[in-house]
Amino acid sequence: MSNVDSAEIAKFAAQARRWWDPHGPFKTLHEINGLRTDYIAERTPLSGARVLDVGCGGGLLSEALAGRGATVLGIDLAEPSLDAAREHAADGSVAVDYRCVDVEALARERPASFDVVTCLEMLEHVPEPSRVVAACAALLAPGGSIFFSTLNRNPKSFALAIVGAEYVLGLLPRGTHEYLKLVRPSELASWCRAAALDVAEITGLHFNPVLHSYRLGGDVDVNYFMYAHKPQAAA
Numbered sequence: 001m002s003n004v005d006s007a008e009i010a011k012f013a014a015q016a017r018r019w020w021d022p023h024g025p026f027k028t029l030h031e032i033n034g035l036r037t038d039y040i041a042e043r044t045p046l047s048g049a050r051v052l053d054v055g056c057g058g059g060l061l062s063e064a065l066a067g068r069g070a071t072v073l074g075i076d077l078a079e080p081s082l083d084a085a086r087e088h089a090a091d092g093s094v095a096v097d098y099r100c101v102d103v104e105a106l107a108r109e110r111p112a113s114f115d116v117v118t119c120l121e122m123l124e125h126v127p128e129p130s131r132v133v134a135a136c137a138a139l140l141a142p143g144g145s146i147f148f149s150t151l152n153r154n155p156k157s158f159a160l161a162i163v164g165a166e167y168v169l170g171l172l173p174r175g176t177h178e179y180l181k182l183v184r185p186s187e188l189a190s191w192c193r194a195a196a197l198d199v200a201e202i203t204g205l206h207f208n209p210v211l212h213s214y215r216l217g218g219d220v221d222v223n224y225f226m227y228a229h230k231p232q233a234a235a
Contacts, residue, residue: 002102003102003104003126003127003131003132004077004102004126005125005126005127008125008126009077009078011175011176012057012078012081013079013080013081016058016078016080016081016083017080017084019057019058019059019060019084019085019088020058020060020084020088026057026058026060029057029060029121030060031214032205032214033060033061033064034064035205035214035215035216036061036149037061037064037065039147039203039216039225040065040116043147043200043201044115044116044145046065046069046070046116047068047069047070048069049069049071049115050071050073050113050115050116050141051065051070051071051072051073051114051115051116051117051118052072052073052074052113052114052116052117052118052136052139053065053072053073053074053075053118054075054103054117054119054122054136055075055076055103055121055122055125056074056076056081056082057076057078057081057085058081058084058085058088059074059084059085059086059088059089059096059098061074061118061120062085062096062098063085063088063089063092063094063096065116066094066095066096067094070116071095072095072097073096073098073114074096074097074098074099075098075099075100075101075103075106076098076100077100077101077102078100079100082098082099082100085098086098103119103132103136103139104131104132104135106135106139107134107135107136107138107139110139111138111139112138112139112140112141112142113139114139114144115140115141115145116140116144116145116147117136117137117139117140117144117145117147118146118147119132119133119136119146119147119148119149120147120149120225121149121150122150123183123188124150124151124177124178124182124183125181129150129183129188129191130187130191130194133188133191133192133194133195134191134194134195136148136195137192137195137196137197137230138195140197140230141230142230142231142232143229143230143231143232143233144229144230145227145228145229145230146192146197146227146228146229146230147227147228148225148226148228149205149223149224149225149226150182150183150223150224151177151182151183151222151223151224152182152184152185152220152222152223152224153179153180153182153184154184154221156221156222157182157221157222160222162179185202185220185226188226189202189226192226192228196230196231197228197229197230198228198229199227199228200227200228201226201227202220202224202225202226202227203216203217203220203224203225203226203227204216204217204218204220204221204222204223204224204225205222205223205225206218206222206223207223
């Protein structure tokens with residue numbers, strides 16, 4: 001059965017031409033892209049690594065990871081977003097491969113093929129995120145590193161990430177997130193364990209509205225990153 005929300009795909013496809021506008025609907029992703037790239041690079045080697053970016057959208061993270069020396073495949077189901085990604089990569093002579101393919105289909109095609117898998121700001125947009133986690137784990141080679149980021153599901157997150165970010169501060173377009181699709185860290189950790197991943201770290205992402213700045217660390221009540229490993233195969 002498909003694990004795709006067509007309305008979510010259409011929502012991002014409709015904004016595809018503005019993926020690389022730093023003041024457009026994806027401005028928050030532009031603002032945190034360096035921070036999240038550094039977070040990944042500080043925890044796993046990227047130079048020469050085979051990296052899969054799941055839910056890559058217009059390629060912001062994919063290009064940043066390629067800039068650190070990785071060989072990157074970005075996948076997404078919104079073809080207009082991938083068109084924007086390919087166009088931007090070509091304009092900047094950045095070597096990134098993009099495919100319109102479902103992560104579960106790719107897991108059947110290329111199991112254990114990647115040293116690093118990233119799946120950022122994507123789990124809260126699919127009907128069954130546990131299936132995405134399992135597919136990402138299947139695509140990861142033994143000894144590899146995997147990174148997720150998403151939004152917690154609790155009253156504080158609703159107040160700050162949906163009401164505050166979307167309706168008060170305008171950091172994101174209204175309707176970007178649905179509260180019931182948000183993911184508690186305990187849920188994500190349990191899906192990782194079910195997929196034979198070892199969770200190494202959970203880190204909060206925080207926004208300061210006065211300074212308009214972002215930082216990592218502290219509580220995971222709202223936005224958070226999860227970093228996990230796939231154990232080495234037994235000798």
